[in-house]
Amino acid sequence: MKYIIYARKSTESEDRQIQSIDDQINYLNRLAKDRDLDVVEVFSESKSAKAPGRLVFEKMLKFIESGKADGLLVWKLDRIARNPLDAGRVQWMLQSETIKEIVTSDGTHRPEDNAIVFALLTGMANQYSRDLSTNVKRGIKSKLEKGIWPNYAPIGYKNRNEKITIDKKKAHFVERAFVLYAVGNISLKDLASQLYEEGFRSRGGNKYHKSKLNEILRNTFYYGVMHMHGEYYLGKHEPLINKELFDRVQVVMSGKGKAKRQTHDFVYRGFLKCEECGCALTATTKKGYVYYYCTNGKGNCDQHKKYLREEKIEKLLASTFDRLEFNEDFVHFMYLADKEDLDKAQSYKQNALDALLDELKLVTTKQKNLLEVLCSGTVKKDAYTEKEREYSKQEIDLKAQIAKMQKIMDVEASTLEQQKNIFLTASRAKKEFLASDQIKKKEKLEILLWNATIKNEKIAQLSFDHAYNMIAKTENKNDFSVLRRGRDSNPRAGLTQLTH
Ligand SMILES: [Zn+2]
Known part of the structure; x- marks a missing residue:
């Protein structure tokens, strides 16, 4: 043919x-x-x-x-x-x-x-x-080296043909997020709320989640540096902020937690809202007890006079954690079953990896031999150069394949551990929450809770964060097969950058 x-x-x-x-x-x-x-x-x-x-x-x-x-x-x-x-x-x-x-x-x-x-x-x-x-990756890399971002523009920018231009509707909110956060006395959650009130909305008109703000505040793209596959490239796009501001935000982020905690801080403040009017609940102390109530910010809420004891809130929240509970033995079984599958799949990959490593060794030997031949004078310089180039190319290709294979294996292994931890955190949520001190309680809520509203001294609505919400929605938690399916629907780590 x-x-x-x-x-x-x-x-x-x-x-x-x-x-x-x-x-x-x-x-x-x-x-x-x-x-x-x-x-x-x-x-x-x-x-x-x-x-x-x-x-x-x-x-x-x-x-x-x-x-x-x-x-x-x-x-x-x-x-x-x-x-x-x-x-x-x-x-x-x-x-x-x-x-x-x-x-x-x-x-x-x-x-x-x-x-x-x-x-x-x-x-x-x-x-x-x-x-x-690998070939697509190579194309992407050559674009990055030219300063072109080969992906969807981050919030605050737009894709226009091959160029990244500033999205005038959103860019100033991104800049404001950096400025507000750099001052150091605002949590990501509050920052998300404040920007939402000022008009920073997702395409669907919703508030950006605190995790999205976390992503924005850590993205070097905003001061002009593109980050992909572990490497940095100078972009051609116009920066929204300078590096100094970016660095200040990173310092605040790493120091957060220590500075923010205050002893008189009310545990549940910032986590609860009034179902009727949407205002945040605030807290006050009366005769040694802590009470939460609707701030009635809009002036006409009938929930305004309803005071809720802190101990009651603790009970209400703890009871919602029932929805996250799995039989821990099942979690371990799931983990072991998955680990077995993974080990099988990985031993196959390990063989492939070993073969690649052998091939690389062979190419290296060939290169060495070639050099010896050149030194002995039995080969012409041109022929040598051509051969040399061929071997170098093989070497580069092999190294790229090896790195890719190793990365896949790492991601697979760490994803499995991560999933196990999510299930264990969920399963132990109630017990650990009730046993925690005030500061630890707050930390647990920050991990687990996304939104909760109160009406007539009861929880009206509640949703958990990310993966936990999926777990909460899983029925028949005592059925092992359900658990394995639940695991499959969890968001997986890695390789998401190119597909979102
Ligand atoms: Zn209210």
């Missing part, structure tokens, strides 16, 4: 993560070499495939129709056709076996498999955003 390479780069903004034409061709040439495929011609063009009538595409089809080639090498299926007309033509060429095989980075497709027809017609536009192959 004879193959042609076809590479295309579209100019559309949705192709944010697509490879350059050179990257595509290099990759495909390597693929052809690995599989010993006979490449007779290379076609490339940079037009969008959305409208029919691409010149090079036309030429390529003619080339195949004339019988000069019957195999096609492309980066992804959607490089070939993204409109129905092109798709129909390629589909026909497959059915009539004018094209006998299409080889892509995802796999090989032949006329008899139905998937290809479907894939061509639906245009797989989302494929690359999910693709985390």
Whole structure:
């Protein structure tokens, strides 16, 4: 069989993560070499495939129709056709076996498999955003090195084509978040509330969660430095703040907890709201007892006169933690079962990793030998350089694959531990909450609780934070299979940056 390479780069903004034409061709040439495929011609063009009538595409089809080639090498299926007309033509060429095989980075497709027809017609536009192959990563890295952010713009910025521009509706709130927090006497939760009241809203009109603010305040992007995969790059975008302000915020963040705690602080203040009017409950001391009540900030709340003893609130909250309780033995069983699965999967990966390490050793030896040959004078400088370059490339590729494999294994292992801890924290929540002192109680609430409102001396609404809310919603907590499913629906760590 004879193959042609076809590479295309579209100019559309949705192709944010697509490879350059050179990257595509290099990759495909390597693929052809690995599989010993006979490449007779290379076609490339940079037009969008959305409208029919691409010149090079036309030429390529003619080339195949004339019988000069019957195999096609492309980066992804959607490089070939993204409109129905092109798709129909390629589909026909497959059915009539004018094209006998299409080889892509995802796999090989032949006329008899139905998937290809479907894939061509639906245009797989989302494929690359999910693709985390080394090659895509390399494309991303080259963008980062040019100062281009290859991802969704953080809050306060907008994506405009390849550029990141300031989102005028939100940028000043981001700046204000840094300024307010740098002063050092506001919690993330209060900061979220204050900014919400000033008009800082999510796309759905909601308040940003404190965890989002935490993310914003830690993002170096705002002073002009992009951070991805553990490395830093200088961005071309306009900073919203200077580094000095950013650094001050980091100092406040790391020192938080010590400065904030005050002995006369009321434990539940800041956690409870009035169901009727939405005001925060505040507290007062009367005859040695602590009472909470609605501040009646809006002046017409009928809950205003209802005072709630602190001990009562403690009981009410503690009883909601029942909803988080799992049988701890089950949690351990789940952990062991998962650990067993993981160990199996990881021993497979470990073998692959060992093979890669062996290969790397081999390449290193080859490089050493090559140098010896050069020194002995039996090889020409040009030949040496070419070989040397080939080995270096292999070395770099292998090292990247090794690092990727190690990272995946690390993330898998730590995710499992994290999940176990979430379940254990949930299961022990009530007992530990009741046994804690005031400061520890507050810490537990900060971890577990997201929102709680009070009406007529009872809890009217309550939701837990993140994963805990999912646990609270899980029914039949004594059924082991439910527990394992519950675990699957938990948010997983790692590799989320490119897909959000
Ligand atoms: Zn009220």
